[in-house]
Amino acid sequence: MSTKPKVVMTNKILDEPYNWLKERVNLICWEEESQPPHEVIKDWLQDADGLYSTFYPVTKALLEDAKKLKVVSQCAVGYDNIDVNYCTERKIPVCNTPHVVVEATAELTYGLLICAARDIINAVNYVKEGKWIKNFGYPLSHDLHGKTLGIFGMGNVGSALARRANASLMNVIYHNRKPKPDDKSLNAKYVSFDELIETSDYLVILSPLTPETRGKFNYDVFKRMKKTAILINAARGPIVVTEDLYKALLDKEIAFAALDVVDPEPIPHNSPLLSLPNVIITPHIGTATYETRLNMMQLAAENLLDVLNGRKPKYCVNPEVF
Numbered sequence: 001m002s003t004k005p006k007v008v009m010t011n012k013i014l015d016e017p018y019n020w021l022k023e024r025v026n027l028i029c030w031e032e033e034s035q036p037p038h039e040v041i042k043d044w045l046q047d048a049d050g051l052y053s054t055f056y057p058v059t060k061a062l063l064e065d066a067k068k069l070k071v072v073s074q075c076a077v078g079y080d081n082i083d084v085n086y087c088t089e090r091k092i093p094v095c096n097t098p099h100v101v102v103e104a105t106a107e108l109t110y111g112l113l114i115c116a117a118r119d120i121i122n123a124v125n126y127v128k129e130g131k132w133i134k135n136f137g138y139p140l141s142h143d144l145h146g147k148t149l150g151i152f153g154m155g156n157v158g159s160a161l162a163r164r165a166n167a168s169l170m171n172v173i174y175h176n177r178k179p180k181p182d183d184k185s186l187n188a189k190y191v192s193f194d195e196l197i198e199t200s201d202y203l204v205i206l207s208p209l210t211p212e213t214r215g216k217f218n219y220d221v222f223k224r225m226k227k228t229a230i231l232i233n234a235a236r237g238p239i240v241v242t243e244d245l246y247k248a249l250l251d252k253e254i255a256f257a258a259l260d261v262v263d264p265e266p267i268p269h270n271s272p273l274l275s276l277p278n279v280i281i282t283p284h285i286g287t288a289t290y291e292t293r294l295n296m297m298q299l300a301a302e303n304l305l306d307v308l309n310g311r312k313p314k315y316c317v318n319p320e321v322f
């Protein structure tokens with residue numbers, strides 16, 4: 001019988017971190033293409049010491065029979081999918097992977113911003129569909145330089161985006177619950193939520209999903225934004241009310257939306273959002289580069305192993321459990 005701790009992994013990860021972890025623990029991993037069924041993971045967890053979550057819904061119901069569980073290690077910075085309060089009650093540390101996700105997520109967000117501002121996806125399709133019959137024929141798009149970029153949630157990723165916006169000669173404003181001490185170095189101005197939504201040409205959501213931010217962007221907010229505004233959500237889908245966004249785009253209350261995250265995920269194939277020409281959607285790929293995922297996967301494995309070996313992990317969102 002193995003004396004190594006048992007760890008449940010909710011999805012296969014890259015070979016290097018997988019093999020690194022497998023050498024150190026008794027690893028049981030869901031390797032199918034499909035999302036692992038709740039009942040299977042719940043069953044595997046009954047005698048497990050650790051859970052390595054690839055953004056799996058970690059609910060009280062999933063964990064309540066996992067009496068030996070010592071750690072939940074998430075391969076992501078956001079942890080809104082995890083019932084942290086329940087884990088804290090059980091004195092189970094919840095680990096995540098901040099910092100290593102930052103630059104790749106800012107790059108993707110910046111890419112969405114440029115694609116939306118310059119209408120690149122529709123323009124590519126216009127060429128592919130044989131509609132390019134003369135120059136000066138394609139509908140005009142909008143500059144980045146000289147425009148106002150509003151960031152809702154100026155943390156690590158928001159700051160990395162602000163640096164890119166500075167290089168594009170944009171004016172950067174932001175709203176957090178409190179101003180950032182280093183915003184001068186980011187050439188970014190702290191504004192109220194009202195000023196953010198009313199004056200941004202491009203409004204990027206980069207806050208965590210919390211009870212306070214859930215549903216924050218609703219029809220009333222969209223009505224108060226510029227009619228020419230472009231909304232980019234690279235944070236979490238439920239921060240935006242999906243039906244309200246659809247209506248606002250249809251009613252031309254805002255001009256365009258570029259989304260890396262939606263509610264629900266994956267987006268249903270018959271979602272009305274997919275029928276709109278003024279929406280582009282990517283499948284939650286902010287961190288989905290080889291290099292970044294490798295770093296995240298290794299960090300999540302190290303966090304997990306630290307706890308199992310009685311050490312404090314590098315990143316833990318409920319440190320009060322120690």
Ligand SMILES: NC(=O)C1=CN([C@@H]2O[C@H](COP(=O)(O)OP(=O)(O)OC[C@H]3O[C@@H](n4cnc5c(N)ncnc54)[C@H](OP(=O)(O)O)[C@@H]3O)[C@@H](O)[C@H]2O)C=CC1
Nearest residue numbers: 078105153154155156157176177178207208234235286287
């Ligand atoms: N699309 C993707 O693949 C990815 C998505 N993400 C998402 O992006 C989020 C941000 O990541 P990251 O920058 O690393 O996180 P950080 O914690 O560094 O930044 C979050 C920022 O949001 C602000 N914030 C929190 N609550 C509120 C609120 N109620 N109103 C306004 N601002 C608020 C915080 O400031 P303050 O505390 O002062 O309010 C903070 O500056 C993650 O939580 C995750 O959900 C991250 C990586 C990849």
Ligand SMILES: O=CC(=O)O
Nearest residue numbers: 076077078101287
């Ligand atoms: O969505 C990704 C994350 O790291 O959070």
